[in-house]
Amino acid sequence: MITIEYFKLQAKNLHKDFKTQKSYFDPLLSRKLYGYAPKFFDVDALVTDFDIDEDDFTLMNAQHIIAKLVGFKKWTEMLKASPEGLELAKLLFDNMHKIRNEEWEYYIMDIENENDVELSDxxxxxxxxxxxSDVDGHDSASYDYRLTRYERSPNDDEITKPKNMDANVQISALPLVGADRKEFIEAANEKFEDLIRTMNPKHPELVRQKWNPEQYIDEVLKADMLPIEREYALSLVSAFLVHLFIDLDTEASNEAVHLN
Structure with a gap:
């Protein structure tokens, strides 16, 4: 039986990583930023993807993030999970390099809809x-937030600046135009095709008909984000597309039912 203690340990490890925080001044952005020397998790990526408040990150916050990484809305929901649910959560955590929780939820939803069943834990x-879990060869198109021992900082005093602050190219106006717009649309289309392959929708052609990369680019980048570092903006294009893809596939499935 997988107990909640396993996930308490992961939350403690994440909290330890955050406690390596040191501030520095970024002259390009003219403001204070934070760097970390993590041993267990890619803190910079988690801060970006989960909109974490770096000035007030507690152990409870860490528990909440761990719960969300393995399919629960919050920590208290995980505490009430069945033994099978906790074991599945551990497998999701241990196999994050093969499939992200969002991809797994979509996969299960497709099975349930196709067979008109509700699967138990x-x-x-x-x-x-x-x-x-027992099959090799899977490779998720999404991000694995865990650090391998080869990626960890060699000592606790070494601070790694956030990856998304290395480049100095900024986007300061919207909508995107010219070469920038072309590159962002190409990135969106590439991610879309990755999702077609990895998520295997039941009606791929209908999903493609509903896909509008130009509209997506205009909607995913908002004026209140400006100025935004260009490489970071490109990463958002991929990150947010998973949720839109699920919505498009749901619409396509509903439309297919009416067509039949």
Whole structure:
């Protein structure tokens, strides 16, 4: 049986990583930023993707992030999970390089919709073991927030500045035009095709018909984000597309039902 203690340990590790925080002044942005010397998690990526308040990050916040990484809305929901649900959560954590929680939820939703069933935690656990956990060759298109021992800082005093602050190219006006717009649309289309392959929608052609990369680019980048570092903006294009893809596929499935 997988107990909650495993996830308490992960939350403590994440909190330890945050406690390595040191501030520095970025002359390009003319403001204070934070750097970290993490041993367990890519703190910079988590800060960006989960909109974490770096000035007030507690152990409770760390527990909340860990819960969300493995499919729960919050820590208290994880505390009430079944033994099978916790075991599945551990497998999701340990196999983050193969599939992200969002991809897994979409995969299960597709199975349930196609077969008109509601899977139990035991059913989901069995499917995950057969399809992902016990099978090599899967590679998620999304990000693995865990650090391998080869990626960890060599000592606790070494501070790694956030990756998204290395470049100095900024986007300061919207909508994107010219070469920037072309590159962002190409990045969106590339991610879209990755999702077609990895998520295997039931009606791919209908999903493609609903896909509008230019509209997506205009909607994902908002004026209140400006100025924004260019490489970071490109990363958002990929990160936010997963949720839109799920919505498009749901619309396509509903439309297919009416067509039939």
């Amino acid at each position: 035991e059913d989901k656990l069995d499917i995950f073991k057969k399809v992902y």
